[in-house]
Amino acid sequence: MEREIHRIHPAPADPRPLAGTYLDAPLAPEDADDRLFVYANFVRSLDGRISVRGADGRERVPGDVANPRDWRLFQELAARADVLLSSGRYFRELAAGHAQDVLPVDSGEAFADCRAWRREHGLAPQPDVAVLSTSLDFTLPETLLEQGRRVMVLTTRDADEMRASRLAAAGAEVIRLDSGPHVSGGRAMDALAGRGYRRAYSVTGPWVLHALVADDRLDALFVTTVHRLIGGTDYAGILEGGRLEPAREWT
């Protein structure tokens, strides 16, 4: 069957500056102003790896995949969010000194336009944070709450009471949503929508993405492909979890 294709490489279009690619683009349809719009972003290798397990047993974005250009795009998307979705694992890594700073819109001079964008659009200096976790086995860094950000922990009904109390004492709002072993993407997003959020940016990994996609709660997926092949046997792609049936279409 004859079908049109859009050639993307070699590039058919004029070059444009990287800065502003996501900051200036329409993010959501106009009718999404009065509902929660959910988006996620990944940088991956040409062979589909977003994360590999190192010799120390820790998962991380490989150094030959992460890069300043992607960080720029990550920041532009973060600038547009009123809440970031994170994970218990991220905070464990942060406490162990193996993660980036506390989910910030970067304070560096190079990102002044991102901070200005938030001011101009009436957003707080930093987005709030919603952490998905079943284990509740993490601590919150003081700096997160000192920045005046609301922190919500989205967990299950059976999650450990002591850990929940500790997180609440640290200043988080612990929200118990599901009776199963995991938080469903649908209930998690309903909880955020009910609290007035309109733009949720998932900065977490492939399991949270699966929860969102399985419940048809992901509106936009941003993927940057680094043209490197990195191999590795213990790795993650952008989506991990059970087979999605039917497969979800992304056009």
Ligand SMILES: NC(=O)c1ccc[n+]([C@@H]2O[C@H](COP(=O)([O-])OP(=O)(O)OC[C@H]3O[C@@H](n4cnc5c(N)ncnc54)[C@H](OP(=O)(O)O)[C@@H]3O)[C@@H](O)[C@H]2O)c1
């Ligand atoms: N290349 C990229 O663009 C990119 C982007 C994001 C992340 N990553 C990498 O991907 C790897 C995994 O990231 P990640 O751990 O943040 O994300 P993840 O694999 O999606 O989430 C893992 C953690 O989130 C919690 N979780 C996930 N789904 C849940 C659900 N439905 N209900 C309740 N809790 C849930 C669990 O926390 P508890 O164990 O506390 O229960 C779990 O350990 C890391 O190496 C990260 O660096 C790469």
